[in-house]
Amino acid sequence: MSESPALPVTLDRASPTPLAVQLAEELRAAAGDGRLRSGDRLPSTRALAAQLGVSRTVTAAAYEQLHAEGWITGKHGSGTYVTTAPPGSPSARPKPRPAEPTEVAEVDLRPGSPWASGIDRSAWRRAWRGAADVAPLPRPTRAGVPAYRATVAEHLLRHRGLRVGGDHGGDGGESVLATAGTTAAVAELAASVLSPGDVVAVEEPGYQRAVQTMVAAGLVVVPAPVDADGLLLEAIPDGARAVYCSPAHQYPLGRRMSAARRVALVDRARRDGWLVIEDDYDGELRYDVAPLPLLAALAPDVVVHLGTTSKILTPALGVGWMVAPPPVIAAVLHHRDSTGTSPSAAGQIVVVELARNGDLGRHLRKLRRELSERRGMLVDALTAADVRFLGDDAGAHLVVPLASAEVERAVIEAARARGITLDGLARHHFGPPAWFGIAVGYAACSRPQLRAAIPDLLSLLSRSSDPVGTPSG
Numbered sequence: 381m382s383e384s385p386a387l388p389v390t391l392d393r394a395s396p397t398p399l400a401v402q403l404a405e406e407l408r409a410a411a412g413d414g415r416l417r418s419g420d421r422l423p424s425t426r427a428l429a430a431q432l433g434v435s436r437t438v439t440a441a442a443y444e445q446l447h448a449e450g451w452i453t454g455k456h457g458s459g460t461y462v463t464t465a466p467p468g469s470p471s472a473r474p475k476p477r478p479a480e481p482t483e484v485a486e487v488d489l490r491p492g493s494p495w496a497s498g499i500d501r502s503a504w505r506r507a508w509r510g511a512a513d514v515a516p517l518p519r520p521t522r523a524g525v526p527a528y529r530a531t532v533a534e535h536l537l538r539h540r541g542l543r544v545g546g547d548h549g550g551d552g553g554e555s556v557l558a559t560a561g562t563t564a565a566v567a568e569l570a571a572s573v574l575s576p577g578d579v580v581a582v583e584e585p586g587y588q589r590a591v592q593t594m595v596a597a598g599l600v601v602v603p604a605p606v607d608a609d610g611l612l613l614e615a616i617p618d619g620a621r622a623v624y625c626s627p628a629h630q631y632p633l634g635r636r637m638s639a640a641r642r643v644a645l646v647d648r649a650r651r652d653g654w655l656v657i658e659d660d661y662d663g664e665l666r667y668d669v670a671p672l673p674l675l676a677a678l679a680p681d682v683v684v685h686l687g688t689t690s691k692i693l694t695p696a697l698g699v700g701w702m703v704a705p706p707p708v709i710a711a712v713l714h715h716r717d718s719t720g721t722s723p724s725a726a727g728q729i730v731v732v733e734l735a736r737n738g739d740l741g742r743h744l745r746k747l748r749r750e751l752s753e754r755r756g757m758l759v760d761a762l763t764a765a766d767v768r769f770l771g772d773d774a775g776a777h778l779v780v781p782l783a784s785a786e787v788e789r790a791v792i793e794a795a796r797a798r799g800i801t802l803d804g805l806a807r808h809h810f811g812p813p814a815w816f817g818i819a820v821g822y823a824a825c826s827r828p829q830l831r832a833a834i835p836d837l838l839s840l841l842s843r844s845s846d847p848v849g850t851p852s853g
């Protein structure tokens with residue numbers, strides 16, 4: 381084994397390609413064409429960062445990516461070595477691994493993506509193998525696969541305290557519809573229960589994919605600001621037909637809707653004829669905060685409850701659920717039947733298998749533990765650096781408020797130059813932005829990436845964070 385000479389790397393700071401991605405590409409190319417040989421020892425992430433004049437986050441992210449691809453080996457502290465064979469031999473080429481992501485070398489701290497790499501691969505394989513044993517279905521299942529609907533009913537009871545199906549004596553599945561995810565469900569509601577021109581109030585800031593789905597369906601969207609208790613009811617216009625909100629963990633601000641606001645919301649909904657759409661996108665992820673009753677538990681007659689596997693498993697599965705009053709269920713089923721659409725059964729069967737094996741429960745426990753520890757790392761660091769943040773002890777992101785759009789943009793830019801991708805609050809508005817800041821997601825990256833990125837994050841945020849806060853915060 382030999383210590384590599386100064387590494388043959390040049391980085392282009394003007395390029396839009398993140399530095400970590402460039403570095404990984406350069407090292408991969410050097411290993412592929414023989415400039416680096418199997419057994420060569422690479423400098424530490426710290427030494428290489430100093431050599432290249434970049435942050436350690438960049439070198440750590442590049443090494444982590446190459447490690448995942450099998451180009452390098454070694455552990456923290458004991459050296460990192462090139463593992464490729466000399467050029468020319470067939471094994472010098474990286475083995476094609478089509479199912480693996482190949483361009484994730486930058487540290488992605490945006491909210492939204494789940495900890496998909498945390499899914500136990502043997503459990504995942506077991507579920508897909510089990511799903512393959514299910515006989516081909518002769519026709520589409522408009523409401524969803526019965527076993528899936530029963531699995532969801534059980535999941536909601538166990539993890540969200542929601543008893544569905546009430547007194548019908550069944551397994552609860554009859555008041556649950558399978559969906560292809562939250563936004564797909566919103567599109568179906570817009571096309572079946574609502575009509576073009578109907579007014580829908582949405583949280584501001586809020587989940588713009590759902591909002592744009594409504595706009596695309598011809599609904600008239602009215603943004604309603606949120607305060608510390610949740611969506612402001614007085615901002616909902618007369619004549620509204622529906623209200624869309626995320627009470628368990630307001631997206632993106634990360635706070636719960638208070639119990640009093642929940643009760644007031646469903647009371648008004650009953651009085652004024654609103655359909656309340658409850659987006660429970662990450663309701664299973666709660667660490668140290670007491671659960672509050674779901675809107676669907678308070679008022680099953682006026683609430684459509686939407687859940688998804690996008691945050692607990694992967695959005696690539698395309699599987700979610702809807703619990704709704706009987707007329708809404710009937711309207712959605714009629715729409716599916718008349719348009720010949722229904723959510724694909726394959727992902728539903730995989731979820732059934734995961735639950736049947738006990739793997740879903742194990743994964744949820746592991747996910748909660750991992751994300752709460754990651755959150756703890758981040759919260760401790762922000763607290764020690766005196767950086768103010770918002771958000772309950774829940775979910776997979778928190779928010780650091782900033783004073784203005786310019787500061788938000790500058791922080792995102794500066795982070796990008798250090799190989800960290802951040803997400804700002806401004807883009808989560810339907811109208812002119814009123815909240816500025818960074819929504820820091822801690823599920824998409826790996827734990828070492830998060831740990832390595834925290835010093836950079838702190839140095840950017842502690843200079844910029846907003847000590848007084850943004851609207852009604």
Ligand SMILES: Cc1ncc(COP(=O)(O)O)c(C=O)c1O
Binds near residue numbers: 689
């Ligand atoms: C607020 C919110 N709701 C719902 C979802 C999930 O949507 P889907 O089930 O369509 O993937 C997300 C995903 O990012 C989200 O952020």
